[in-house]
Amino acid sequence: MGRTLCKLAKNSLSESLSLPLVAGEFVFYTEFTVKKEEGVFSMADKIMEQALEILRHQRYYDSIQGLMGWDLWEGLSKKGQPYRGEVSGYFTRQALAELKSPETRKVVDALKERKPEDFEDIYLKGAAHELCQRYDRAVQVPEDLQVEVRNYTGQAQMVWRDALDKNSFEFYKPTIKGLFELKKRVAEAIDPNRPAFDVLCGTVDEGIDTQRVQQLFAGLKKGIVEIMEQIAPQHEKIDTGVLETPYTHQQRRDAAFEINLLTGFDPDCAHDSQVLHGMCTGVGPRDSRIAISYKGVWGGIFTMLHEGGHARYGYSSNDRAVECGLWGGLSGAMHEGQARFYENIIGKSPEFWRLAYPVAVKHFPYLKDVPMEKFYMAQMKVQPSLHRITADELTYSLHPIIRFEMEKDCFDGKTSTDDFEEIWREKYKETFGLVPKDAREGVLQDIHWASGHIGYFQSYTLGNLYGGQMLHAMKKVLPNFDELVEKGEFAPINQWLYDNVHQFGRAMTPTEVLLHATGEELTETYFLDYLRDKYLNKLRNI
Amino acid sequence: MGRTLCKLAKNSLSESLSLPLVAGEFVFYTEFTVKKEEGVFSMADKIMEQALEILRHQRYYDSIQGLMGWDLWEGLSKKGQPYRGEVSGYFTRQALAELKSPETRKVVDALKERKPEDFEDIYLKGAAHELCQRYDRAVQVPEDLQVEVRNYTGQAQMVWRDALDKNSFEFYKPTIKGLFELKKRVAEAIDPNRPAFDVLCGTVDEGIDTQRVQQLFAGLKKGIVEIMEQIAPQHEKIDTGVLETPYTHQQRRDAAFEINLLTGFDPDCAHDSQVLHGMCTGVGPRDSRIAISYKGVWGGIFTMLHEGGHARYGYSSNDRAVECGLWGGLSGAMHEGQARFYENIIGKSPEFWRLAYPVAVKHFPYLKDVPMEKFYMAQMKVQPSLHRITADELTYSLHPIIRFEMEKDCFDGKTSTDDFEEIWREKYKETFGLVPKDAREGVLQDIHWASGHIGYFQSYTLGNLYGGQMLHAMKKVLPNFDELVEKGEFAPINQWLYDNVHQFGRAMTPTEVLLHATGEELTETYFLDYLRDKYLNKLRNI
Incomplete structure (x- = not known):
């Protein structure tokens, strides 16, 4: 009752x-x-106080939109969706109305006249930057164009699904052409004076220079291919049969959950869900939601570590960042870097598996007859493939690079989307020596372009570079990093990430954070060093 | 990845x-x-159009507050709560700001000058009524008083918990006195010209007349006690041992879910959750969430039917009610009536168990050796008790009556909260012949008063009366009701409830809906008839 x-x-x-x-x-x-919204100042700075209030309100809207997005998977039933669209649309308009109001404009205009040194600290400077950027975006892109993008991408995704069904790029051609053209108009609306592709990538990774990224990627690709060639004979021989076992969903979920806890993950800040896809959404400063994609028996462990990395970055903004409306971490490569650090650099290291293997054995008792090394090497097997999502750690980075190069060449006017199927085939042949047998295995495999995510792929691979560079910097103060992982002593590792990256939330730009944390600008060197040490050294001796 | x-x-x-x-x-x-907010009129009625827009916006706020409330159980982690308070508070204030704005006031003033016959249909009349009522409440109760209530009840619940721990009503005395005084002030702010208790009950059950309720309850009590006396010898002999079995959570959940589906419940409109408490929350017009309280092995079945009844009423408002901002159903007794109709009138009938028993046997194979009748009678056993929540169907109604009488006498100035422990003991002795051994078993058993729910209990028992009266009316057109239930042909039953109650949402008042559906004002007769037929007739012949 x-x-x-x-x-x-x-x-x-x-x-x-x-x-x-x-x-x-x-x-x-x-x-x-x-909570009463009190100013956080000692000095009387009315403008800044107003800015913080507006920004906090915008974050409240972010929070309910985040919650509605999460709920779409977690609770919303099918017939509830149309009304949810109304609710979500209403609050989007409300947030925009406050953001585009004359009051906000006055504040933004005043803030834009300040010099960096006029701000009391990085948080106030960051809040001013965040608010001005949000304001600019809101006014730069006309609402008509926003509506056009929304409608077009909504339609495009249906066309993409049909194209997948028909296994036909031909069918998708006019649509993908339209998508690239439309996003070009968006980029021009935001900044007509910069290359459109840089503008688009910049909405994901602030301050990105795509020419520099191209150089980084060229170096990375070369290095990875060299490693691949050297380890091929060893990895071809690895037998993955040891990973095959019957399992229950509960078993794999409990193993993933418990293994993630080994890394010092705080479950009080992050609800984990058992829906069947991987995602992380930040609903509030101490409120991250992770859902795990359980691909087969073992995938959940790495997804949990990956989403756990996102969640951790999402919930670890310090109090000052929170009160200044800067919680949640930077978008794009920086967030990806945190996720991949826990998923790969920690979660796919032999040291971690020496620690975690007993937990796996507990949940999968058949493993007690399997040496850890055999299990681990089976998990690590490197194999060139046609499919990004299921790629191993070493070859993964090359897949987003292919998409990035295709996008850039197209925006640079060197190619046309009409030729994307053929270009894709050539690039996969050149990179992996493999050719997709059809559109489904090739150019149609990602939904990103259809959903308007053009200028997005680079963040996956850049995230790996961030991870490698952070590891290098961290090892200067924690030379016993490997030993700490093996012993399960994650406190100093987590603290380093907190001190140098996580706590700042969105107060600094990605470039500033990286420089602050590692003392250097982004390079591919350290990630390649890490890969070489792993694949040419550690894994050879297991 | x-x-x-x-x-x-x-x-x-x-x-x-x-x-x-x-x-x-x-x-x-x-x-x-x-969705563009277009008017729903053929005629040009600017005021009404504005009213609908304001009301729809208020419902959007209801939706996000509903979602946040639901998420509190479903997803929000501990450390996410303080920020959630900020977000929720912000949107509460935003909604109130629009509701109390000069624009709304102008619309409300204009609507108040209209006569009932000035409205095109019951939905526009209902929308006008709903908006005026919301507006009035928002301006009647000063924000200071609202804050005082919120703070006081927040505190009071902690005191109540401590009092429970200490098993001491003495400890709770000053607090419960304060609660009743505070709610009296709220009632006076809403309407100084009506008895405070009527005003408070009226915020739950609109248009309630507590003197009339007292008469209804007196008649009901007398009737139930007579039945109790007559069936005591039979029910004392019922052995409930047959209900005892080991079980898994999955087993009881699946049984409850499947049995609920037998009644034509639409899972596409209602997400069911597996958190461990029973509730239903309406997040949108086609979006109800139910969570089930799994008390022991069998409780979940009846909770699922109960919450399913709430959900069904919540998601079955017709399109016109939705577009006029009137989705979700009437609060209080009418909602409770729909829940208890499915839980008890259907869900505890022998006909339903003839239908549902094979499902129970499927999930609990030990039952295949247990005759349905034996299982059913064990579920139905009537036993006077001291505890409302766990009471059987027959005696349940008497428990809320006791609390209602205590509240009414106190507001009428006949008693003081200081004497509530003793009054409680006397009333339980008089009603059930049982005396609680301590405060915990008696006056401290419900949290309602501490949370400010004073003038609330009547809706539980009134809901039973609504159910009985609906059943009576339904049987005039569906004389084969019992047979339909036994055959699992729920379409005509659900259709009757939809046609006569559910579809209207909040367009009419409870009194109007009841009159429309049953042709009569509320009486205790039909529910008593139902109880007599069940306990003195049907259950005697099983």
């Missing part, structure tokens, strides 16, 4: 301030306080 | 209109359209 929230949710609003939650027969009071 | 939402959630707002969701490596487009 459980009672319900229904009757309460329908009380008048004057009651809703004290709305308790009826759970079964028990009514729990939420004990939330409505 | 799942990708994440994090990086997307941090895109600029101008991007967020077309924000896709990255799930694993797949980006699904949500395909939401931002």
